[in-house]
Amino acid sequence: MSDLENKKAEETPKKRPYNLREKKEKKAAYRSLIRPELADELYDKILNIIVVQKKYKDPEYSAKDLAKELKTNTRYLSAVVNSRFGMNYSCLLNEYRVKDALHLLT
Incomplete structure (x- = not known):
């Protein structure tokens, strides 16, 4: 292999198998604008509505x-x-749906 080929091989990043990528943390400004007290209050209410109720x-129940x-x-x-919760709204609902399905299956 020539020096040019070696250099090209070093510069190209190695592909990950199955097209896996590292999860990137997004820094959206609006997340930090919400007051912690309001966030705690909404968190409790979300748990009450989504989990307790x-x-x-309901497949038609949306974030809106x-x-x-x-x-x-x-x-x-x-x-x-x-x-x-560390996830989006759809993932949150799906997590509880999966837990409920597992509970019914056992």
């Missing part, structure tokens, strides 16, 4: 519906779900 079972029920907007809702 079992709204995750939840925001309306909480008397807030979807941006705040999204910020709280993302920062407190």
Whole structure:
């Protein structure tokens, strides 16, 4: 192999198998604008509505519906779900749906 070929081989990044990528943390400004007290209050209300009232079972229940029920907007809702639960709204509902399905199967 020539020096030019060696240099090219070193410069090209190695491909990861199965097209896997590292998860990038996004820094959205609106997440830090929400007051911690409000975030805690919304977190508790979200848990109450989604888990206790079992709204995750309703396939038509959207983030917009939840925001309306909480008397807030979807941006705040999204910020709280993302920062407190570490996932987006759809993943949150799906997590509880999967847990419920596992419970029914056992």
